Amino acid sequence: xxxxxxxxxxxxxxxxxxxxxxxxxxxxxxxxxxxxxxxxxxxxxxxxxxxxxxxxxxxxxxxxxxxxxxxxxxxxxxxxxxxxxxxxxxxxxxxxxxxxxxxxxxxxxxxxxxxxxxxxxxxxxxxxxx
Numbered sequence: 001x002x003x004x005x006x007x008x009x010x011x012x013x014x015x016x017x018x019x020x021x022x023x024x025x026x027x028x029x030x031x032x033x034x035x036x037x038x039x040x041x042x043x044x045x046x047x048x049x050x051x052x053x054x055x056x057x058x059x060x061x062x063x064x065x066x067x068x069x070x071x072x073x074x075x076x077x078x079x080x081x082x083x084x085x086x087x088x089x090x091x092x093x094x095x096x097x098x099x100x101x102x103x104x105x106x107x108x109x110x111x112x113x114x115x116x117x118x119x120x121x122x123x124x125x126x127x128x129x130x
């Protein structure tokens with residue numbers, strides 16, 4: 001799995017897809033500040049996109065914790081996303097959710113998310129022929 005996008009600190013809104021119109025999505029007017037029915041806003045999180053999965057992690061009292069992980073529709077991540085002028089990226093998951101993310105104004109100081117490894121532990125094995 002190759003990481004293609006890593007955003008920290010981030011502000012993210014996850015929405016039920018049926019509450020986002022195609023016009024809103026295609027127009028590029030959605031931001032995490034857009035209030036939508038059935039949506040949830042989280043800030044001071046880290047977002048990692050691999051070639052097929054989006055992962056969102058938040059800092060907790062026990063350290064970094066994965067709060068959202070889902071496969072996304074690659075075609076929904078248009079070439080104009082992320083938009084350099086507004087810094088907002090949108091994508092659709094395979095279950096129909098819409099994820100809207102942008103860089104958070106917080107600095108992320110003191111957060112353990114900066115060093116978070118989305119792959120948890122990298123296991124090593126000895127070469128069986130040695």
